[in-house]
Amino acid sequence: MCLSMVDKLDVRIPADAQLTPEFGKVYADTRGDPKYWHSSPYYGSTADLRPFGHEMILHMGLHHQKQGEKGHSHKVELIDTGMSTYSEWLAEIERVFEIPIAYRKSSTSRLQPQGVQQLEVMRIDLAADVPDIPVDWFRTHMRVLWKRRRAEIGEYMILSQGEGETLYFGKRPNCFRVYNKIAERKEQHKRLTRRTSPDAEILTFEEACHTSPDAILTRVERQIAGGKVPANIRTLSQLVNLPHFDPFVPVEILPRASLPSEQITTNCILTLAGKEVQRLVNEHGLHRARQLIRYMDPANASRNLKRLELFFEVKSPQTGVSREQLLAFYRKSVKAQLVA
Numbered sequence: 306m307c308l309s310m311v312d313k314l315d316v317r318i319p320a321d322a323q324l325t326p327e328f329g330k331v332y333a334d335t336r337g338d339p340k341y342w343h344s345s346p347y348y349g350s351t352a353d354l355r356p357f358g359h360e361m362i363l364h365m366g367l368h369h370q371k372q373g374e375k376g377h378s379h380k381v382e383l384i385d386t387g388m389s390t391y392s393e394w395l396a397e398i399e400r401v402f403e404i405p406i407a408y409r410k411s412s413t414s415r416l417q418p419q420g421v422q423q424l425e426v427m428r429i430d431l432a433a434d435v436p437d438i439p440v441d442w443f444r445t446h447m448r449v450l451w452k453r454r455r456a457e458i459g460e461y462m463i464l465s466q467g468e469g470e471t472l473y474f475g476k477r478p479n480c481f482r483v484y485n486k487i488a489e490r491k492e493q494h495k496r497l498t499r500r501t502s503p504d505a506e507i508l509t510f511e512e513a514c515h516t517s518p519d520a521i522l523t524r525v526e527r528q529i530a531g532g533k534v535p536a537n538i539r540t541l542s543q544l545v546n547l548p549h550f551d552p553f554v555p556v557e558i559l560p561r562a563s564l565p566s567e568q569i570t571t572n573c574i575l576t577l578a579g580k581e582v583q584r585l586v587n588e589h590g591l592h593r594a595r596q597l598i599r600y601m602d603p604a605n606a607s608r609n610l611k612r613l614e615l616f617f618e619v620k621s622p623q624t625g626v627s628r629e630q631l632l633a634f635y636r637k638s639v640k641a642q643l644v645a
Contacts, residue, residue: 310638312387312526313430314394316541318379323403331357348380360384360397380427387432391544391643395421422542428478428530429538431552433635434486435523435626440470442625443483443523446559448592449474474592478530481556486524490514525631527552548640551632558628559591575612582613 324332335341335352345351349366362382381401383394398404404421474481494510501507510518529535529552537546585594598613599606 310387310432310434310635311429311544311547311642312432312524313428313528314383314386314426315428315530316381316383316398317425317427318381318398318402319405319424320378321405322379323405325399325401325403328357328359328401349377354401355384359401360389361401363401395541398424422540424541426534426539426541426544428528429534430526430528431547431550431635431639432524432526433553433631434638435525435631435634437521438523438626439521440472440483440485440523443525443558444472444590445586446591446625447472447483447525448557448595449481450555450557472590478528479533480528482524482526482528484524484526486522487516487518487520489524490516491518525553525556545643547643548636552635553628553631556628556631558626558631579613 323329336350341356342350342352345364347368348364349368351362351364353362354360361384364380364382366377366379368377379402381398383389383397386394389397398421402421404424471482471484474483491510494513497513498507516522535550538544538550582594582598585597589597595610598609602609
């Protein structure tokens with residue numbers, strides 16, 4: 306299954322951008338038609354443009370005017386960016402909008418061109434696909450390091466749906482997700498099959514997704530949005546920096562060679578506390594177990610975690626993956642996506 310690692314991309318379109326003549330005609334013919342367009346909490350009108358041959362969702366007319374702009378900006382949500390390339394993203398935007406090529410003076414007084422490549426990235430999802438390691442392994446071996454203030458620790462959730470289980474670390478719009486990619490593809494294949502004409506040839510899952518339905522593939526994904534996109538990847542032109550960007554900086558993964566799960570100390574109370582820690586890790590996952598201990602005694606959280614560190618190691622029959630390997634999976638795929 307050939308998937309790339311920029312899995313979602315939202316881009317801000319400036320207020321002075323004009324619709325292309327081709328799409329302008331489509332917009333004029335369908336504007337106001339509730340079959341295609343509807344209002345949203347943040348934008349005047351929103352439409353899925355796939356029926357018109359554009360792989361995007363378009364949001365027109367931001368309700369709240371952005372500071373420094375004359376008029377109301379728009380947003381483009383590019384769809385299935387994991388199945389397309391950087392050059393295709395630019396071409397898709399240019400099929401809908403004519404981005405003004407403005408010029409500004411830099412600090413060296415040289416004129417710098419701006420156009421589609423200088424559009425602002427509003428949201429980007431970056432991911433690594435890990436073969437042969439199930440979601441449950443990450444539940445007991447992975448945590449995400451957040452700032453220490455209670456309000457910034459974030460949420461941790463486990464959601465089960467169908468065959469898939471998804472781990473959430475943190476709150477949207479900035480969070481991490483770990484989920485079964487094969488299960489997601491199976492659901493997409495089912496929906497595609499239901500929409501296919503009975504007379505048309507239906508591709509099998511293996512033919513459509515180039516992988517076995519029995520394969521194990523876990524996606525570890527970071528969503529970055531809400532004004533938190535780092536400065537070095539904030540515009541489309543800066544996405545060339547993605548191979549050098551590490552989206553997994555806050556991720557911590559236990560060593561693959563885990564210690565035995567039964568730990569005995571000469572301190573009876575510590576041993577009993579350790580058994581409770583191991584129960585929490587097995588039931589709720591590594592991240593949530595540490596979070597619960599912090600909530601129980603915030604004033605002494607760091608000291609307690611240090612004393613109990615020995616018991617956070619979980620015996621696992623699977624080899625697992627390291628943070629360095631996770632980053633390598635991401636970088637290999639994103640390089641191919643940008644070059645293509």
